[in-house]
Amino acid sequence: MNKKEILDILQDNTNNEQLFKKADKIRHDNVGDDVHLRGLIEFSNICKRQCKYCGLRSLNKEVERYRIQKNEIIDYVHNAVNLGYKTIVLQSGEDDYYSVNRMIEIIKLIKEFDVALTLSIGEKTYDEYREYKKAGADRYLLRIETTDKDLYKEMHPYADIENRFRCLYDLKRLGYEVGTGCLVGLPNQTLESLADDILFFKELDADMVGIGPFISHEQTPLKDYPNGDFWLALKVMALTRINMPTINIPATTAMETLNPNGRIIALQSGANVVMPNVTGTEYRAKYEIYPGKICINDKPEKCRGCIENKIKSIGRDISNDYGFHKK
DSSP: OOHHHHHHHHHOOTTHHHHHHHHHHHHHHHHOSEEEEOEEEEEEOOOOOOOTTOTTOTTOOSSOOOBOOHHHHHHHHHHHHHTTOSEEEEEEOOOTTSOHHHHHHHHHHHHTTOOEEEEEOOOOOHHHHHHHHHHTOOEEEOOOBOOOHHHHHHHSTTOOHHHHHHHHHHHHHTTOEEEEEEEESOTTOOHHHHHHHHHHHHHHTOSEEEEEEOOOOTTSTTTTSOOOOHHHHHHHHHHHHHHSTTSBOBOOHHHHHHSTTHHHHHHTTTOOEEOOBOSOHHHHTTOOSSTTOTTTTSOHHHHHHHHHHHHHHTTOEEOOSOOOOOO
8 A cells, every 4th residue: 555545544434444354354364363472571661761652761750660680580481481472572671781791691591491582672783683683582672653753853852763763674684573663642643654654664574563552651741642542543553454464463452551452452453463461560560651551460370361261252262383474
């Protein structure tokens, strides 16, 4: 689809049901009915960045900061593997405590469990990305959030969108499966820029794209702005599936924060991945990128059983493979 075709659909809400059904059929025809589970470990909420929408921004003095040490991370991985997860996602703020050597040690220990490993730890140099890949990392998640250069500059003080692009293309060159995505509903965001986001995902040849609605956080400069629209976020996700039929698309937890059935609706509108949290409950509430996150008091065992029941309730099943992008 070209930009005009995408924009026409974003502007018109009279055919939403047909759009979601079309995306679901393309998902069925290209990646099948199995849902891939990724076990998410949020191992540090310390971040040097000042992104205006994020509760972990360095200027937020209200959040209780934490770091999870290597042995505890490995304990979470061990528990996740016992629960049947074939992919682990290590996610954190941009925390320089986790040096290249520390990360390499953690990566190598995790890979001993015979799992696929996704890192989501922010902007790094080419050499750092190369060392993580050599240590065994398979995938990297780095959301662009918006491709609108003016909006990106407004939302990300002291950050450079060109460096973000550089990171994503470095990751592709190094052979990672690359995940990216955008926030839907940022202040001053236009439908034109959302169309550009979708076209960028295709240009990048991304392997995974996560779409989430903006959710206002009380301890950020955007505290007085309204949340993004669930249905618009779902439309961006569905259009991404239609334009990139074989990629992996997660049903994001932010969707369910705005809609009690958000992840199931997303799975019926083009998504094929869910990322349950396998971090200990003592940390989950502190990793508050946005307020109202679901399941923060649920143990990993409960989350695993709950999401499996939901998935089976719509006639889908849990995949038992690593969930790599099958182009």
